[in-house]
Amino acid sequence: MKDDAYRSGSRLGAGRSAQFSTEWASLLAEVRSVPGFEGFRRSRSQEAYIDAAVLGPVVVLLPSLWGCYAILIHDSRSDAIELKVSYAELIQLANAFLDSRRELAQSEVQVHTLRAAADSFDATNVDRQQYQRSKGSLQRKRIHANEQLRHVLDVLWHKVLEPILTRLNLPPTANLFDLPRLWICPAGPFTALPLHAAEAKASDAASLDSALFRAVVSYTPSITALLEARSRSPIHRWSAADAADAADAADAAVAILMYNTVGQVPLPNGRAELQAVRQLMRPLSVKVLEGHRATRGNVRDQLKDALLAHFSCHGLQNLTNPTAGGLLMHDGILTVDQIGSGAYGGQLAFLSACETATGGTSIPEEAMTLASALHIRGYRQVIACMWSVYDLAAVEIVANTYSTLRKDCDGLSDAARALHRSACKSRSTHIEYPGLWAPFAHTGP
Secondary structure, rough: OHHHHHHHHHHHHHHHHHHHHHHHHHEEEEHHHOOOOOOOOOOOOOOHHHHHOOOOOOEEEOOOOOOEEEEEEEEEEEEEEEEEOOHHHHHHHHHHHHHHHHHHHHHHHHHHHHHHHHHOOOOOHHHHHHHHHHHOOOOOOHHHHHHHHHHHHHHHHHHHHHHHHHHHOOOOOOOOOHEEEEEEOOOHHHHHHHHHHOOOOOOOOOOOOEEHHEEEEEEEHHHHHHHHHHHHOOOOOOOOHHHHHHHHHHOEEEEEEEEOOOOOOOOHHHHHHHHHHHHHHHOOEEEEEHHHHHHHHHHHHHOOOOEHHHHEEEEEOOOOOOOOOOOOOOOOOEHHHHHOOOOOOOOOEEEOOOOOOOOOOOOOOOOOOOHHHHHHHOOOEEEEEEEOOOOHHHHHHHHHHHHHHHHHHHOOOOOOHHHHHHHHHHHHOOOOOOOOOOOOOEEOO
């Protein structure tokens, strides 16, 4: 009796399954009949993936217990190489790097808190002594974090990037105006590491043993995301016709500024970043959301229509649940999940905010970050920080990037090269302190 019931249920289940399959096929056909959606839910052909390298090589990094590999798409073909780094070494490298950056960020906050207590009217000798001890501890952690970063960049250079660049036949050159493009699609622990800044440890700024002198490196969450971003035409601004239409482009940019956030170090140089945004966008207008106006709802509303979105604020990363990380607004965290639920049409989002370009550990197949969320949901290009950066260093990178965009690039369409030149300029004077320029990463075409 039970056997008959089981068989009857199986037949009924199979029937319903067939019905669902038919309905699904019908819905897909209906969607694909709409102009522009012909390829909806279709797998791309191998030729389409090969075409992703038409503007420069694409490298997909695949970490696994059986070895770490790079798939190289270039010159109308694809091949693969085994990297010199083991999975265990990669995990250890990423964890040590994340730990050192997190400890430094926490120490920065602690010093800020203890300083406020030491400077207060009713401060005691104990308060002042704690503050002095915390300053000493912070300095030691800064030295350790800097050495850790230089070690990470050195390992990434010798065991990951240099072998890839050599296979791709991308030789070094000091001519920054003649560098090829290169896209990296990382997965797993690779998403937490600054691959774009890989270089041999050196004290000479003239050293060319650096990814900066081989290619202009960008990231992409996936090859599909790269192809889709390229299908959205770049918007070129600042021509005479654009200037004439400026009146019709009210609030072409939005700047979100949080100078003071509870529990975080102040960001007093946000106003300097705002000035750089205004210089970049003139004669177009800039909508400013600062302080109590920088709420999650206001920011999401402005992101929908802005050509350029600039954030000067703090960010928080959640390693175990990346979609819960986000940007600290006046009324709470604007999460990756909330940003990813929107639809945007902007050209460039610049996240001058810590931990907005680093992935987590629970989604090994992809890089789930604020940068990738904004990019996938419509922003053609995104510049973001992989970890906390000094406020003055951020202003320098922002100002130089925007100045280069304004003077030497065609509108907002070449943010990757503008950021690259800014990083190289910073590196030339801060060769032993890569933390001043290495955190900034470009995502997009």
